Amino acid sequence: MITLYQFAPTWGIPNLGQFNVKLETYLRMTHLEYKVIETLPLKAPKGKLPYIEDEGQKISDSRFIIEYLKEKYEDTLDKDLTAQERAMMTAMQRLLEESLYWVGMYTRWLYTDENWQVNKQAIFGGMPPVLRDIAALVYRRMVISKQIYGQGMGRRTADEIFHLGEVDLNALSEFLGEKAYFMGDKATSLDASAFGCLINIMRVPIESPVKDYALSLSNLSAYCDRMMAEFYPELMGSK
Ligand SMILES: N[C@@H](CCC(=O)N[C@@H](CS)C(=O)NCC(=O)O)C(=O)O
The missing domain is CATH 1.20.1050.10 (Glutathione S-transferase Yfyf (Class Pi); Chain A, domain 2)
Structure with a gap:
């Protein structure tokens, strides 16, 4: 299962970081199974959140993560766009x-x-x-x-x-x-x-x-x- 590392939730919104919300929303839109680990950016590979771990591989930066997910699990959202x-x-x-x-x-x-x-x-x-x-x-x-x-x-x-x-x-x-x-x-x-x-x-x-x-x-x-x-x-x- 994909592990998503991000800030703890607050303020009644999914996350205080826009890139964390972006990635979690993408995971929900594509129905990919994931679990969340709450952390701070200090421990992240590029010093920024979010990052994921999938089958032992750590990937950071929401753009690269989404590219990776599209390639590995199929691009169900964007594939028909011109x-x-x-x-x-x-x-x-x-x-x-x-x-x-x-x-x-x-x-x-x-x-x-x-x-x-x-x-x-x-x-x-x-x-x-x-x-x-x-x-x-x-x-x-x-x-x-x-x-x-x-x-x-x-x-x-x-x-x-x-x-x-x-x-x-x-x-x-x-x-x-x-x-x-x-x-x-x-x-x-x-x-x-x-x-x-x-x-x-x-x-x-x-x-x-x-x-x-x-x-x-x-x-x-x-x-x-x-x-x-x-x-x-x-x-x-x-x-
Ligand atoms: N280009 C990155 C940006 C990630 C980013 O800026 N994350 C913020 C939180 S939303 C962060 O971790 N900032 C901590 C820092 O820069 O020290 C992405 O798309 O994931």
């Missing part, structure tokens, strides 16, 4: 994972102290108090300087960051339109990625203009609820 649809999916996925993701990171680690406290409790709350505070301090400095500033998002002002977030959300909302799923009436791996990102903006206790804006886009909000009901019925109504 080359043009695949191209669109790739572009949308990059928007979700390389652009909007960093807006979310900014809101959790840097935007306000209130958000940071909520984020800190969710990630480090299971540790003994003194260790928790030291680990959180060190890790936060690293995430801000090496990741958010290093990637470039953190060099922008809050207004600029939230503007970029709105542009991305508008693109997602327009592209989804009235469709049930991002590519039409059938779920694809793009939905795993989209749900992971959107749920982690809209249904988390991390307050920001980007969350408010996302919530104002009714088709994205309804999409999150539908995906949650379809793939995580056990979490419906929990908080």
